Amino acid sequence: MGSGIKPTDVRFRIISFVDNRGKIIRVITNLINLTPKEIADLYRMRWSVEIFFRWIKQNLNVTRLFGATPNAVYGQMYAALITYFIGQWLYLHCKSNHQFEKLNRIIFLFVLQHGTLPTSWIVSVYNALRYYNAEESLSPIFG
Template identity: 30%
Template sequence: MMVTPLNVSDTDEFDNVLTDMGIFIDLHKVILVFDKGYWYYKRFKELTGKGIRFIVPMKKGARYQVLSQERTKKYSDYIVELNDTAGINFRLVVIHTNKGDLEYLTNIFDMNPLQIKFCYDMRWDMEIFNKELKSNLKITHLISENLNGVLIQIFSTLIAYLLIALFRITHNSLLPVLEIKRLLRYYGTYGVKKVRELSPKSITIS
């Protein structure tokens, strides 16, 4: 996680994020998965030169030369050279679906096209998690402009989310996060047994 000033765009902070990540993990052992907002030919060239693997959705209108191709009913797999990255080969993976084609640009050559799609789809797990935090735990508004204050709010929210998740697992509850949050807010000083007595219809815990 990285906190940046409001007037700094995410794409401008890409290199700083990589630097921070490199402190904790070996970037050569992971796959970077990001959206088209970070599309930058020079960036792709630099990542490839450093041996860092990535997957990004193909940008509409991107210019490239096809060097080789393989086509099946499920996918098309191309080796391409982007116009602004002469001398470096990339891979364009196109997954054919009933709703249209899904296109990905990557510098990974030792995974099949469906694995490339699977890796990118995993990115949505984080998107869903972020959406759940924002919508259920109200982290859309920062109460502090100080870095430490922002970090405290974010980590407090994460702790609250984990406690709610633990509550759901421990009590085998299928209640949504908002409902559990409401119950804990109003009945937090009571035990689970007392909550059942006070609100038997609004909570189902086995």
């Protein structure tokens, strides 16, 4: 590796393997003491982590972390997950009531967050929460 003028002192090797889709992946590594299978497994595990973080950014709307301590990160992730699951629950309990006014989940969550949800959907959210509250025999959510 490196140019002819200034070559690197570190030895590298190229590992080739096939991913789940049949695509050939080539990885350059300086891990000489690992087998090609171990390097391929490490790559797959790393890629799984990247996919998980992409899911967090896209679905939980967590583009950056507000704290650096483990407790701050856990708190932010738990809050984002709770918000996500409440939004999912509301969407699933309200969408069947609307035959003509279809909203996909992403648009539903966006307009719910920005306060521009159509009136018929607001009524469905209210009714779903009232029904759930009555079924669980909790103190009233709405007066």
